[in-house]
Amino acid sequence: MLEKQRITILGSTGSIGKSALDVVRHYPDRFEVVGLAAHQNISLLLKQIAEFQPACVAVSDPNALAALRQHDPPTTVLDDDRPLESLATIPVDTVLCAVVGAVGLRPLLAAIDAGNRVAVANKEPFVMAGRLVMERARKRGVEVLPVDSEHNAIFQCIHGHEQSDVACIHLTASGGPFYGRERSALEEVLPEEATKHPTWDMGAKISVDSATLMNKGLEIIEAMWLFDLPAEQIDVVIHPQSIIHSLVEFRDGNILAHLGVTDMKFPILFALTYPERVELPMKRLDLTAMKALTFDVPDFSAFPCLALARQAAITGGTAPAILNAANEEAVSAFCDHRLGFLQISDVVDAVCSMIESSSGYHLEAVLAVDQRAREAAQGVIARYAL
Ligand SMILES: NC(=O)c1ccc[n+]([C@@H]2O[C@H](COP(=O)([O-])OP(=O)(O)OC[C@H]3O[C@@H](n4cnc5c(N)ncnc54)[C@H](OP(=O)(O)O)[C@@H]3O)[C@@H](O)[C@H]2O)c1
The missing domain is CATH 1.10.1740.10 (RNA polymerase sigma factor, region 2, helix turn helix motif)
Incomplete structure (x- = not known):
C-alpha cells in the first residue's frame, strides 16, 4: 500500500488552502492532513477539522482562537505565542505555505529550520527575505517547491x-x-x-x-x-x-x-507530489x-x-x-x-x-x-x- 504523505497547510481557509484541500479530497489514500492553520475564519476551520481530522490546528487571531476553543474541536489546538510557527515545525512531508502577506515569513522559516519540505504559494516572504529563505533551505537541505503558477x-x-x-x-x-x-x-x-x-x-x-x-x-x-x-x-x-x-x-x-x-489545483498537486506525476481528474486544456x-x-x-x-x-x-x-x-x-x-x-x-x-x-x-x-x-x- 502507498505510504500516506503527511501535510500541513498554513492558511487552509484561504483560496489556495481550500484548493489544496480539494486536491486532498481527490486522494484520500494518498494524503494525511496533520495540521491546519487559519487566522479568523473559525466556521470554515471547524468544517475542515471535521472532514480532514488534523492532529493539530493553529489560529493566529486571539479572539478567533478563544471562539474555536469554545467549540472544543476534536484536535489539539496550539495556543502558544506563535502557533503557526509551532505548527510548521511538526515533522511532515510537506508544509504548504498559503497564508497571505509578510506574516508568513516566520512560519516559513520555522518549517525550513525543522527540516520540513515547503511548497510555497505565499510570495511576500520571498519578496522580503528571499535570500535568507533560500540560504536557510540550502543549509538545512530542504526542498523549496514553488506553487505560484508562474x-x-x-x-x-x-x-x-x-x-x-x-x-x-x-x-x-x-x-x-x-x-x-x-x-x-x-x-x-x-x-x-x-x-x-x-x-x-x-x-x-x-x-x-x-x-x-x-x-x-x-x-x-x-x-x-x-x-x-x-x-x-x-x-x-x-x-x-x-x-x-x-x-x-x-x-x-x-x-x-x-x-x-487556470486552476491552482494543478500547481498545488505538482508541488505536493513532486517528483511524481499524479493523474488529476480535472478539466484539461483543449488545444x-x-x-x-x-x-x-x-x-x-x-x-x-x-x-x-x-x-x-x-x-x-x-x-x-x-x-x-x-x-x-x-x-x-x-x-x-x-x-x-x-x-x-x-x-x-x-x-x-x-x-x-x-x-x-x-x-x-x-x-x-x-x-x-x-x-x-x-x-x-x-x-x-x-
Ligand atoms: N489565490 C491564488 O490563486 C494564488 C496564486 C498564487 C499565489 N498566491 C499567494 O498565496 C498566498 C495566499 O493567497 P490566497 O489568495 O489564498 O489568500 P486568501 O484567500 O486571502 O487566504 C489567506 C489565508 O491566510 C490566512 N491569514 C490571513 N491573515 C493572516 C494572519 N495575520 N496570520 C495568519 N494567517 C492569516 C487566512 O485565514 P482566515 O481565512 O482565517 O482569515 C487564509 O487562510 C498569497 O501570498 C498569494 O500571493 C495565491
Missing part, C-alpha cells in the same frame, strides 16, 4: 537544464481586470471591481496586486531567489488568455513554455478550442507598481521588504475604502523614497525595516485621507 511553470521548464544556460525568464501576466485602460480611467476604481480578476479566482490581496500589476513585480523578486537570477534576466509579458503560465529562454535561443488551465495566444508589453505609466517593484529588485538588500510592507498597508487601506486605487502606487513610491534601504538581510533587519515601512505608509495614507 514559478511552478518555470520550475517545470527549467528542470533538467543547466542554470547557466538560462538566458532569461518571461513571466506572463494576464494584465488584470484593467488591462488596456489609461491611468486616468482608473481614478474611480472600487475594491469590488479590483478584486474581480478576469482569469483567476483568488484572495482579495493578490487580486488587488494583480489589478495594479504589483503582483507581477513581486513575482519578479520571488523568481530572482527561487531561480537564482538577477532582475535583468526576468521580464514580464502581458498574455491576457493566461494559457501560458511562463516561459524560459535559453542562451541558444530555444524557448520552453508551460501551458495549462483546439484556443483561438489565439496574444502577447503585449506592460503599460508602465498606467501601472507604475511594476516599475517600482523592478527598481526595488535591482536595488536589492532591504528595498523589496520596504516595497512589500508599503504595498500591504496601501492595499489594505484601499480595500477598506480609505485610499484610492491610484494612490496605492503613490504610497509605495513615497515610502520607498522615505526609507533608506540597507544591504542587511537577516531576520531582525528585515522585520525592523518592515515595521518602519508600515509606520511610514500609515502616515502617508493618513495624509491622503485628510
Whole structure:
C-alpha cells in the first residue's frame, strides 16, 4: 500500500488552502492532513477539522482562537505565542505555505529550520527575505517547491537544464481586470471591481496586486531567489488568455513554455507530489478550442507598481521588504475604502523614497525595516485621507 504523505497547510481557509484541500479530497489514500492553520475564519476551520481530522490546528487571531476553543474541536489546538510557527515545525512531508502577506515569513522559516519540505504559494516572504529563505533551505537541505503558477511553470521548464544556460525568464501576466485602460480611467476604481480578476479566482490581496500589476513585480523578486537570477534576466509579458503560465529562454535561443488551465489545483498537486506525476481528474486544456495566444508589453505609466517593484529588485538588500510592507498597508487601506486605487502606487513610491534601504538581510533587519515601512505608509495614507 502507498505510504500516506503527511501535510500541513498554513492558511487552509484561504483560496489556495481550500484548493489544496480539494486536491486532498481527490486522494484520500494518498494524503494525511496533520495540521491546519487559519487566522479568523473559525466556521470554515471547524468544517475542515471535521472532514480532514488534523492532529493539530493553529489560529493566529486571539479572539478567533478563544471562539474555536469554545467549540472544543476534536484536535489539539496550539495556543502558544506563535502557533503557526509551532505548527510548521511538526515533522511532515510537506508544509504548504498559503497564508497571505509578510506574516508568513516566520512560519516559513520555522518549517525550513525543522527540516520540513515547503511548497510555497505565499510570495511576500520571498519578496522580503528571499535570500535568507533560500540560504536557510540550502543549509538545512530542504526542498523549496514553488506553487505560484508562474514559478511552478518555470520550475517545470527549467528542470533538467543547466542554470547557466538560462538566458532569461518571461513571466506572463494576464494584465488584470484593467488591462488596456489609461491611468486616468482608473481614478474611480472600487475594491469590488479590483478584486474581480478576469482569469483567476483568488484572495482579495493578490487580486488587488494583480489589478495594479504589483503582483507581477513581486513575482519578479520571488523568481530572482527561487531561480537564482538577477532582475535583468526576468521580464514580464502581458498574455491576457493566461494559457501560458511562463516561459524560459535559453542562451541558444530555444524557448520552453508551460501551458495549462487556470486552476491552482494543478500547481498545488505538482508541488505536493513532486517528483511524481499524479493523474488529476480535472478539466484539461483543449488545444483546439484556443483561438489565439496574444502577447503585449506592460503599460508602465498606467501601472507604475511594476516599475517600482523592478527598481526595488535591482536595488536589492532591504528595498523589496520596504516595497512589500508599503504595498500591504496601501492595499489594505484601499480595500477598506480609505485610499484610492491610484494612490496605492503613490504610497509605495513615497515610502520607498522615505526609507533608506540597507544591504542587511537577516531576520531582525528585515522585520525592523518592515515595521518602519508600515509606520511610514500609515502616515502617508493618513495624509491622503485628510
Ligand atoms: N489565490 C491564488 O490563486 C494564488 C496564486 C498564487 C499565489 N498566491 C499567494 O498565496 C498566498 C495566499 O493567497 P490566497 O489568495 O489564498 O489568500 P486568501 O484567500 O486571502 O487566504 C489567506 C489565508 O491566510 C490566512 N491569514 C490571513 N491573515 C493572516 C494572519 N495575520 N496570520 C495568519 N494567517 C492569516 C487566512 O485565514 P482566515 O481565512 O482565517 O482569515 C487564509 O487562510 C498569497 O501570498 C498569494 O500571493 C495565491
